[in-house]
Amino acid sequence: MTRTTSPRPIDVEAQFPELSGHRSTCTRLHPRPGTPGPFESSVGGPFLWPTDEPWPMCRTAHKRDSGRRVADIHRWRRILDEAWSGAPDVGPSAEERELLASLETEYTVPGLGGTDPVPLLAVAQLFAKDIPDLIVPDGRDLLQVLWCPFSAHGQQATPGLTLLWRTASGCTPLLHPPLPQVVGDAAYVPEPCTLDPEQVLEHAFSELLPEDLRVRIEEWEEEAEEQTDEESADKGHFLTYDGDHSIAPGWKVGGYATWGVTGPHPTICSCGTPMALLLTIGSTEWSGTNSWVPLEDRKLIGAHGANTPTQVTVGRGGSLNIFSCPANPMHEHKVSLQ
Numbered sequence: 001m002t003r004t005t006s007p008r009p010i011d012v013e014a015q016f017p018e019l020s021g022h023r024s025t026c027t028r029l030h031p032r033p034g035t036p037g038p039f040e041s042s043v044g045g046p047f048l049w050p051t052d053e054p055w056p057m058c059r060t061a062h063k064r065d066s067g068r069r070v071a072d073i074h075r076w077r078r079i080l081d082e083a084w085s086g087a088p089d090v091g092p093s094a095e096e097r098e099l100l101a102s103l104e105t106e107y108t109v110p111g112l113g114g115t116d117p118v119p120l121l122a123v124a125q126l127f128a129k130d131i132p133d134l135i136v137p138d139g140r141d142l143l144q145v146l147w148c149p150f151s152a153h154g155q156q157a158t159p160g161l162t163l164l165w166r167t168a169s170g171c172t173p174l175l176h177p178p179l180p181q182v183v184g185d186a187a188y189v190p191e192p193c194t195l196d197p198e199q200v201l202e203h204a205f206s207e208l209l210p211e212d213l214r215v216r217i218e219e220w221e222e223e224a225e226e227q228t229d230e231e232s233a234d235k236g237h238f239l240t241y242d243g244d245h246s247i248a249p250g251w252k253v254g255g256y257a258t259w260g261v262t263g264p265h266p267t268i269c270s271c272g273t274p275m276a277l278l279l280t281i282g283s284t285e286w287s288g289t290n291s292w293v294p295l296e297d298r299k300l301i302g303a304h305g306a307n308t309p310t311q312v313t314v315g316r317g318g319s320l321n322i323f324s325c326p327a328n329p330m331h332e333h334k335v336s337l338q
Helices: 017-022 070-086 094-103 211-231 241-246 295-300
Strands: 023-028 047-049 121-127 142-153 158-166 172-174 198-203 252-254 276-282 319-324 334-337
Touching (some): 017 023, 070 094, 121 276, 158 319, 158 334, 198 241
Antiparallel strands (some): 023 252, 121 142, 142 158, 252 276, 276 319, 319 334
């Protein structure tokens, strides 16, 4: 199904013409549960893989010998989804709750040391032909994203991320990659999702705008809040720049990064080039005023699981921004958890 982002509540460039100099496109991926194939762009789906290349492993020193089983996590989610879809007002039965509790059991893997290899999880496979804003290195047409399912990497305690740039014609389907015996965080196990890429327009995060423009936008937001409170009993749902007119939520490629947690900070490649946003992994597909909900999904607002199709959560429900070097995407990436 094609996903179509709802039109923005107002033409923000008509309100603030200077924003035309602070615009960019991004490609919203719109992941939705499905059965993607290895030749499709996907989240949590099967990968294409070179026949002579071993599956990547995490060897960073951290605790890795206890956690939940991947199969149990998928089954737990399936039971919960079926229970809520079958009885939306009741949810899981007593028998189902007992089974769900058993599937939350954590196991210990005897003898698994702190640097023993742990297979990475396949997170996303993105073909350049599907995604207009995916900038690939010369001779490559496929990006694969994998990570270690333990929050033990970097200062922000993120999963250890690996980016692989491929030439699809040199790969074959790999339907059953190795899986870790246990994972440290169930929220790092993606559900298989097909994608419905859609290119949309964004504007830069408010704190990166010129000060005079930012002040005028803040004054406009205050006026919108006052007007909403006067005219509506639904207090608090007023238009904002960052929430409704700036940056699209959810999984996306390209565009602008949000900096709501740390505030903006320079992201510079080791070669000295300012880095660009490559991919955003979002914990939810929409939030706030719901103005970014696709037209085709508006009837699903509030439905169980509709806003979390991949079942991936990063941080405290925010987004993981992955930056790459526009001069050479093969250079080492950087991440920011927001």
